[in-house]
């Protein structure tokens with residue numbers, strides 16, 4: 001969105017762009033690349049009355065950097081219906097990103113280590129993505145680099161991005177759009193993945209809720225390519241509703257993750273019970289698909 005605003009302003013002849021936050025608080029956000037050779041800054045709502053003369057001084061740097069995806073796969077199991085499970089390993093510039101997404105990457109790592117004891121019938125491919133926060137760069141590149149055959153050989157993709165938010169909910173991506181909120185359903189099979197996670201929480205006697213299947217994490221490029229996907233999510237900067245507080249406990253009218261994309265997303269910003277439960281949830285889902293019914 002910011003990219004588009006800047007592009008339009010420059011096309012209209014702007015020598016610089018000041019983006020005024022329409023909400024309370026500091027203006028956060030960034031451009032996904034060098035959009036134009038003009039300075040772009042953001043200001044708070046109360047500083048936004050800029051009629052008259054303004055001088056913008058901005059110091060920016062733009063350079064190419066290398067990012068990597070780390071991909072490992074079980075040596076056993078058929079490779080024409082691969083079960084993929086992934087989490088992004090990068091964080092935003094502002095903070096260490098322990099819930100977003102140390103939580104998801106740690107769960108994938110633990111799962112990969114535990115899988116050494118098993119011989120899956122379908123191969124399991126574990127991925128830690130690079131540069132998710134800069135626009136899903138790692139997962140986009142990965143999916144785009146696959147041949148048609150390689151895409152068809154992926155049975156499904158499971159995504160873990162924020163699974164231990166301090167003011168957690170047990171959210172499951174709404175793969176069948178049964179909630180009729182926001183985006184539509186995922187590719188066929190996404191509905192079944194949602195039910196697999198629902199069955200896990202039900203078996204533990206835990207509440208769960210659907211979360212909109214927006215595609216705004218590393219599963220996005222997979223659903224664009226028609227690959228069924230799903231995952232669990234404990235919430236970002238959205239406020240916990242009274243209804244959610246009644247269902248899950250926690251504090252209403254406070255963000256699900258109060259340190260979302262902030263410097264305070266440290267090891268203290270982890271809900272240990274949610275982390276434990278969701279690590280089991282993903283293990284349950286991978287086991288359900290990687291082994292023949294038994």
Ligand SMILES: [Zn+2]
Pocket residue numbers: 088100101132161162
């Ligand atoms: Zn994330």
